[in-house]
């Protein structure tokens with residue numbers, strides 16, 4: 001079976017990705033998740049995997065952000081919205097899409113580390129793909145102001161240099 005992988009502008013490709021989000025994260029399920037009440041940023045780029053029927057079966061969002069680690073500027077490459085349609089899992093699609101996202105950030109040359117947030121049951125998947133737990137505090141913006149982000153745990157992937165402890169201020173909405 002052949003698949004197609006594209007990396008597209010985040011806003012323009014949202015209509016292609018939206019049916020997958022609705023299938024994997026319908027509102028009634030999202031309500032039960034630890035991040036239900038969080039306001040998230042929109043992806044700047046999207047890695048989309050399409051099957052032979054041209055259905056989008058896997059998605060990874062990419063976010064670029066100047067963050068502050070212990071008050072010092074660093075460039076983080078956010079990874080978010082990693083999802084594969086239920087009938088298309090365990091075929092390596094998320095791994096391929098994640099690799100494409102990391103490669104994109106690497107190719108840009110200026111990103112210090114990739115940063116994602118995940119629930120405990122997904123941590124082994126990311127740790128098997130080069131991510132390490134960030135054992136510190138994350139702060140971000142929400143509509144009510146600057147808040148500590150604790151709903152889901154942070155994991156980092158070194159590109160040039162990655163902090164493993166301390167405080168990261170996302171300087172905007174989380175992803």
Ligand SMILES: CC(C)(COP(=O)(O)OP(=O)(O)OC[C@H]1O[C@@H](n2cnc3c(N)ncnc32)[C@H](O)[C@@H]1OP(=O)(O)O)[C@@H](O)C(=O)NCCC(=O)NCCS
Nearest residue numbers: 082083084089090091092093094095117118122124125128
């Ligand atoms: C987490 C998620 C994105 C993984 O997607 P996926 O496309 O199934 O991921 P992959 O196929 O790349 O890898 C999944 C597992 O299948 C295995 N796998 C990959 N190809 C395989 C194949 N051909 N045959 C059997 N197993 C395979 C991988 O090794 C991996 O197992 P491992 O982590 O023990 O190594 C998917 O389960 C999902 O959408 N979950 C719901 C949404 C969610 O929670 N997203 C994460 C938000 S942080």
